[in-house]
Amino acid sequence: MKMTTPPDSVPYFTPETISEALELINNKSNLSFISGATDVMVNRQQGNFESDGLVDLTNIIELTTSCPDGDEYKIGAAVKLSEIIANPYINEYFQVIVEAAKSVATPLIRNQATIGGNLLCENRCIFYNQSALWREAAGYCLKCGGDICIATGGKKSCLSKFVSDMAPALISLNAKVVMVDKDSESVIPLEYLYSGDGIKSKMIDRKSILKFILLPLNQHIKSTFKKLRQRKTLEFTSLTIASTLHINHCIKMALSGIAPNPIVVNTEKGIPFDAIYEEINRKAKIINNDFFDRQYRKTMLKTYLVESLTELNSL
Ligand SMILES: Cc1cc2nc3c(=O)[nH]c(=O)nc-3n(C[C@H](O)[C@H](O)[C@H](O)COP(=O)(O)OP(=O)(O)OC[C@H]3O[C@@H](n4cnc5c(N)ncnc54)[C@H](O)[C@@H]3O)c2cc1C
Numbered sequence: 001m002k003m004t005t006p007p008d009s010v011p012y013f014t015p016e017t018i019s020e021a022l023e024l025i026n027n028k029s030n031l032s033f034i035s036g037a038t039d040v041m042v043n044r045q046q047g048n049f050e051s052d053g054l055v056d057l058t059n060i061i062e063l064t065t066s067c068p069d070g071d072e073y074k075i076g077a078a079v080k081l082s083e084i085i086a087n088p089y090i091n092e093y094f095q096v097i098v099e100a101a102k103s104v105a106t107p108l109i110r111n112q113a114t115i116g117g118n119l120l121c122e123n124r125c126i127f128y129n130q131s132a133l134w135r136e137a138a139g140y141c142l143k144c145g146g147d148i149c150i151a152t153g154g155k156k157s158c159l160s161k162f163v164s165d166m167a168p169a170l171i172s173l174n175a176k177v178v179m180v181d182k183d184s185e186s187v188i189p190l191e192y193l194y195s196g197d198g199i200k201s202k203m204i205d206r207k208s209i210l211k212f213i214l215l216p217l218n219q220h221i222k223s224t225f226k227k228l229r230q231r232k233t234l235e236f237t238s239l240t241i242a243s244t245l246h247i248n249h250c251i252k253m254a255l256s257g258i259a260p261n262p263i264v265v266n267t268e269k270g271i272p273f274d275a276i277y278e279e280i281n282r283k284a285k286i287i288n289n290d291f292f293d294r295q296y297r298k299t300m301l302k303t304y305l306v307e308s309l310t311e312l313n314s315l
């Protein structure tokens, strides 16, 4: 394992096995895992990510490969989004994942960004993703140590947006994730990773490694993917919806950009639109913390829902 420390930087470790990575994170204080670092580095520059050292997971070979595995397809957490887009198997069987990956950031960022890092990227808010100087001038909000939410004026909860585009696509396909820490390895449905708390939005601590994403094979018929953003490149989501029709006629929908966690709805062909819309509306927490205002995002939510269900021949 190599360790380098450029000037004005923190120690940077490049373990080649999972056990080396776990040993490092557990034996040295306040280290963090990184993969592509496209999320971490921007947050770090803005003073929103503190760590005494970085443990790069991308040299661990088993995390960088994808292949069918029994009745599942296994994707390593450190597989890059550009590799997902170029993967013929994923293109043939999981088009919605390719569509989601193509919607993330820009080609240059996708050459570096990984699927695992995407599932664990930090929640966002226009009052939080600003320079340290900006936040000092505006006053710190709950997510950066202040005592009030600037977006709502409330003092109890942070409703920063969950912004991963890959998560809705994968959740709609019933993906599971393999997590490992020093004590155990577990397999859980992807949606269980998220807490719904805008300040600490993941259920896992920073000493766990996301190893693989597991997708059931031959279980779905068709998927759709919609994303609202300012421009058709670079921008984070203001609303993402992925919907999948499964062979048992169930429809699973997963949404990001409208709450601190992914919103998940299990429905089926023929259920009235109003019932589905009502359930999503009840779970969503759309506030004015995005480029688009709250009312516009609510309108687009309805529009995208109608389009998604129509494309799945469910309306
Ligand atoms: C300009 C710009 C535009 C962007 N646009 C989008 C967008 O449209 N949609 C979108 O979804 N994202 C977007 N992003 C965010 C980011 O680029 C992607 O989410 C990317 O996929 C993150 O992956 P990464 O490997 O770079 O993660 P990293 O930055 O390396 O890590 C992100 C988080 O995951 C943790 N982590 C990473 N890998 C693991 C692992 N295997 N196990 C445990 N913890 C891990 C890190 O500790 C960190 O907390 C954008 C970023 C930028 C800078």
Ligand code: SF4
Binding pocket: 124, 125, 126, 127, 128, 141, 142, 143, 144, 148, 149, 150, 151, 152, 157, 158, 159, 160, 198, 289
């Ligand atoms: S939702 Fe409120 S508390 Fe959360 S990041 Fe935005 S302004 Fe801060």
